[in-house]
Amino acid sequence: MIKLTLNDGNMVYDTVIIGGGMSALLCGIKLINAGQSVAIVSTGQSALHFNAGALSLFNHKNGKDVAHPLEAIAKLPPEHPYSKVGMESIIRLAPEVRKIFKDAGITLNGSEEKNHYRLTPTGMLKPVWLSMKDYAVTESFTDIPWGKVAIINIKGYVDFYPEFISAGLELAGLKSEIREITSPELDNLRKSSSEMRATTMARVITSEVVEKLAADVNKIVEETGADSVIMPAVIGLYDETPVDEMQQKTVCPVRYVSTMPMSLGGMRAQLRLRHHFKRLGGTYLLGDTVASGKIINGRLESVTTVNLGEMPLAGKNFILATGSFFSHGLEATASEIFEPVFRLDVNACGPRDEWYRENLYDSQAYMKFGVVTDSEFYVYKDGRRIENFRAIGAVLGGHDALKEGSGGGVASLTALKVAECIINEKENRHE
Secondary structure (H helix, E strand, O other): OOOEEOOOOOEEEEEEEEOOOHHHHHHHHHHHHOOOOEEEEEOOOOHHHHOOOEEOOOOEEOOEEOOOHHHHHOOOOOOOHHHHHOHHHHHHHHHHHHHHHHHOOOOEEOEOOEOEEEEOOOOOEEEEOEEEOOEOEEOOOOOOOOOOEEEEEEOOOOOOOHHHHHHHHHHOOOOEEEEEEOOHHHHHHOOOHHHOOHHHHHHHOOHHHHHHHHHHHHHHHHHHOOOEEEEEOOOOOOOOHHHHHHHHHOOOOEEEEOOOOOOHHHHHHHHHHHHHHHHOOOEEEEOOOEEEEEEEOOEEEEEEEOOOOOOOEEEEEEEEOOOOHHHOOOEEOOOOEEOOOOOOOEOOOOOHHHOOOOOOOOOOHHHHOOEOEOOOOEEEEOOEEEEEEEEOHHHEOOOOHHHHOOHHHHHHHHHHHHHHHHHHHHHHHHO
């Protein structure tokens, strides 16, 4: 992509995206594939780093699991982000998520027509929309075709809980045995407990180490009579190659369970999507933060970042993808909930004691707080629409990603919908 520099020093792009997580990357990739120049400004780690190797479309309603997410989505209120995307667009755009991930080097399995189940670190089965191909998933909650399972941990690794997983499998009617393996390379890490983390181990598990671990796995399978193996997700930080090598060298299926953050699956997704975005020609400003913006006559003309200082980023379109409270896309004081960069309108209302309930497991009002947008995801400031500024992902109001299990779908589908709107507007201008 061509990056233009104006005489006054502004760097000009077709679209500038504020935030560097999954929403930003999917949106940016779709825009670049349509011929746009795109810059992403990313402060640092996004919520994607903590992703458990799966994306949720819509998993829960009234406290019960949802089998068919599209049916539940069709009944959501108009303020929900999915309602603004529209059912026709959701059905059309959902397959694009798998394709973009595949182009980036990540295989996702699943269908928006019906949820499947992933095995969680605590041994529970949770419904999901899409999951990485190497993770422990099943189509049926009651009929799991894994046979006897060998649960194999890395010696000294404390962020994986084999006993919880064994108990969960027992409830599902499966027998299991717990074992441990290691290698000299991993033994070196064990000298410091802080080094025994999923991402650190993944860096040293090369093809040679995979071969050693696979040999030990095969011995355990022979000793236990296991039909399949479950291991912590500590293999394949940068791509799927080590995972494929492990499967090729073992005598039965090996499935992985996400561990405590940082999540290896989330890290892999972030790294692969970011690499793909940059390879296509996108500008990814990592470690920078948007400090302010210049709004003139109802349009955002440019933004200033901490690192670029007096060299603003100008754009025809801007997209806010800064996430919710977790990533500081929203912030709160004792009396106010606000969007911190532009002070955009948010849908928070009432006194503080109405934002939450004391019971942690109750629905929390603040989970649905976010920036106010119209049906086309344009944001508002002081009640006025900013004509070239939209929002996507978790920063949007009107949905409860935790209770609904809708976070992955809202992040990805609003991103693709907004990108589509921008592309169509550009094409219409050229007609």
